[in-house]
Amino acid sequence: MALTRFLVFAIACVALTGCQEKETVVDVETPSGDIEVTKDKDSGDIEVKVDRDPATEAASTTETAPE
Numbered sequence: 001m002a003l004t005r006f007l008v009f010a011i012a013c014v015a016l017t018g019c020q021e022k023e024t025v026v027d028v029e030t031p032s033g034d035i036e037v038t039k040d041k042d043s044g045d046i047e048v049k050v051d052r053d054p055a056t057e058a059a060s061t062t063e064t065a066p067e
Helices: 004-016 054-062
Strands: 021-029 033-040 046-052
Touching: none
Parallel strands: none
Antiparallel strands: 021 033, 033 046
């Protein structure tokens, strides 16, 4: 009986806390980095993540155009 009450309580806690459902709007992967735009389905908030590759970023800042 105690185990049943515990399981019901545990399931209720998980159901009440819920989880954030996010929808991927844009996901771009390039050699120099990645961009991901996600939207929260409940609130409509938008999150942008940018991951840059340090090796290519350093190379692009040191390049100069030929004269």
